[in-house]
Amino acid sequence: MYKQLLLLTTLFWSFHAFSQTNPRQGYRGFEIQINSNAELLGFVYFLGYEGAQSETEGYSSRTKARYAYGLDVYQQYKSFANSKHLAVAIGFAQNIWLDYFLNLLVQLDDFPNAKLKDDIAPTYYLRFSPKRDSSEAIKNASAFIAAMNGLYKEVDFRSYLHQNAGKYENAKSQVTAGLPDNRFVPAMESFYQGHLDSYILVPSLMIPPGMGFGVKYNSGEKTRAFHIFGSFAPPKYAAGSPLDMGFDNKKHLLELSTHEFGHSFVNSAIDQLPGELITATQSLYEPISQAMSDQAYTTWKSCLYEHFVRAGEILIAQNLGNTADAEALKEHYINTRKFIYLPELLKDLEAYNASRKGSYMQAVKSAMKRLEQKAATH
Numbered sequence: 001m002y003k004q005l006l007l008l009t010t011l012f013w014s015f016h017a018f019s020q021t022n023p024r025q026g027y028r029g030f031e032i033q034i035n036s037n038a039e040l041l042g043f044v045y046f047l048g049y050e051g052a053q054s055e056t057e058g059y060s061s062r063t064k065a066r067y068a069y070g071l072d073v074y075q076q077y078k079s080f081a082n083s084k085h086l087a088v089a090i091g092f093a094q095n096i097w098l099d100y101f102l103n104l105l106v107q108l109d110d111f112p113n114a115k116l117k118d119d120i121a122p123t124y125y126l127r128f129s130p131k132r133d134s135s136e137a138i139k140n141a142s143a144f145i146a147a148m149n150g151l152y153k154e155v156d157f158r159s160y161l162h163q164n165a166g167k168y169e170n171a172k173s174q175v176t177a178g179l180p181d182n183r184f185v186p187a188m189e190s191f192y193q194g195h196l197d198s199y200i201l202v203p204s205l206m207i208p209p210g211m212g213f214g215v216k217y218n219s220g221e222k223t224r225a226f227h228i229f230g231s232f233a234p235p236k237y238a239a240g241s242p243l244d245m246g247f248d249n250k251k252h253l254l255e256l257s258t259h260e261f262g263h264s265f266v267n268s269a270i271d272q273l274p275g276e277l278i279t280a281t282q283s284l285y286e287p288i289s290q291a292m293s294d295q296a297y298t299t300w301k302s303c304l305y306e307h308f309v310r311a312g313e314i315l316i317a318q319n320l321g322n323t324a325d326a327e328a329l330k331e332h333y334i335n336t337r338k339f340i341y342l343p344e345l346l347k348d349l350e351a352y353n354a355s356r357k358g359s360y361m362q363a364v365k366s367a368m369k370r371l372e373q374k375a376a377t378h
Contacts, residue, residue, distance in 0.1 A: 029185035031200045032175050034168045037105040037114070038228055040148060040157055041098070042206025046070040047077055048090040050208070066209050068234050073160070073206070080155050088147035092140065096127050102228055103215035106202075108145065112152040116142050124217065164205070171203045171231070171245040178250035180257060187319050188258065191312060191353065192265035193360045197222040199261060203247050204230055214260030227260040255329070258316055262309040269364050270304050278304070281371045283378055284341065291338035308364065311345045315353045344370050 046067075051074030054064055064071065080086065093101075104124045108114040116125065122134055128144065129137035152158070161168075179201075189195055196216070207213075212229035231246030232253075247253070278301060285292070285300040297303045310333045317326035330346075333339045345367045352363035 029182070029199050030179055031198060032172050033200055033202050034172065035106060035202050035204070035226075035228065036110050036157075036161060037108060037148075038102060038202060038204050039161070039206045040111050040152055041101055041105060042070065042204055042208070042230075043073065043077075043155075043157065043160075044086065044089050044093075044148070044151070045098075045208070046074045046206065047081060047083075048086050048093075050074070051078060052081065066234055069205055069231075070208060077155055077160075080151075083151060083154055085147045085150035085154055089144060089151060092128060092144045095130070098211075099213040099215055100124075100127055102213055102226075103217065104141070106215060106224075106226055106228075107217055111157070112149040114145050114149055116145055121217075167205060167235075167243055167245060170243045171205060171247050174245055174247035175201055175203050175253065178248055178253045180250075180254045183320060184254070184257070187316055188261065188265075188312075191316050191319065191360070192262070194265045195223075196225045196261070196264055198224040199257075200224065200226045201253075201257070202226055202228040203245075204228060205235075205245065206230075209234060209246060212256050212260050214263040216264045223264070225261055225264045227257055229256060229260070251325070255313065255317075255325075258313045259309055262312045262316075263305065265360075266308045266312060267305050269361050270301065270308065272361065273365065273368060277365075277368050277372060281368065281375045283375050284371060288338050288340060295337070307339050307341055307345055308367075310339055311342055311349050314342075314346070315349060319353070341371060341374075344374060 050067060051071060053059060054067070054071050054074070104120070105114075107120050107124065108117070116138065122137065125141035126132050126134065126137045128140035185199060207228065207230040209230045209232065212227060214225070214227055216223055216225040218224075232249045233246040235246050236244040281304075282300050285303055288303070292298070292303050292306075295306075297306055310329070314326050314330050314333075317323075317329060330342065334342050348363050348367040348370060352358065352360065352366075
């Protein structure tokens with residue numbers, strides 16, 4: 001988790017009442033929630049790693065300003081840095097990415113009453129075993145959850161949530177004010193030819209600013225998708241002014257939502273591709289391996305996920321009439337972020353988008369065939 005990063009109650013409400021959808025959200029297709037489990041995970045990151053890093057020589061003032069909220073919480077709770085519960089939780093974080101933790105945590109009951117339920121599919125906890133052994137994974141995931149339950153009680157995390165309820169309400173209010181308009185969900189589902197039963201936005205004060213994660217799981221016949229994200233800028237506290245928790249950038253929220261919810265459609269499409277097609281294009285990773293690794297995309301398949309998601313962002317922006325934004329995204333992704341195969345992918349995806357003949361999956365296969373030809377002459 002280090003490298004990859006690397007809920008509330010009031011006097012009258014329970015956490016679940018606090019996080020319910022309000023009427024304004026319904027017609028837009030979004031729910032906005034604060035997830036206390038995600039907050040505790042972010043708390044673990046600052047208490048178990050980033051906080052101590054901030055006290056070392058050479059820690060940049062820019063990073064300190066960006067992580068100001070989490071580092072302030074660390075200062076309040078640093079006496080718990082040697083907690084045995086924290087040590088157990090951190091121990092499991094060495095080789096598991098933050099999004100994987102989150103995909104499990106959103107399916108659990110709230111800490112400190114969480115447990116690994118029988119109806120949670122093994123795919124959501126199997127990585128807790130380096131050998132991918134189911135029995136070992138259950139044992140380790142249960143130990144992690146027990147440690148998080150214990151830490152919640154030890155630091156009295158309930159009191160932290162209660163004391164900062166106003167800040168979380170303000171974060172929800174800022175996100176509500178910046179929701180994408182009611183064309184967004186239909187435009188995305190039309191492009192990907194898919195459907196999700198829930199689109200849940202989860203702003204977080206403890207997930208570091210600038211980070212965002214798209215996770216989903218199936219419950220019965222329904223699919224619930226989450227976009228869990230830190231603030232877009234450090235919180236600002238000004239006397240006599242409402243708290244600015246850094247979530248009020250409407251354009252950024254639209255782009256991040258298109259990206260993170262896009263993974264719910266794109267990843268499954270890529271996963272359905274023949275394995276030999278992934279292997280045949282593997283050599284294309286080498287020219288961009290350093291640029292991709294710097295962004296934590298350390299495999300060709302993860303690089304493909306990101307290329308196709310970003311292609312979707314560009315085309316959905318165009319479909320919504322945001323032509324200038326689409327061009328800016330395209331230029332940024334190709335020239336700055338080094339997603340250099342976007343022009344090749346867009347040839348097939350633009351043709352599909354214009355005609356809507358065939359399926360999105362067929363367009364993905366056609367684009368991959370084009371990459372296969374490129375790899376053969378590489």
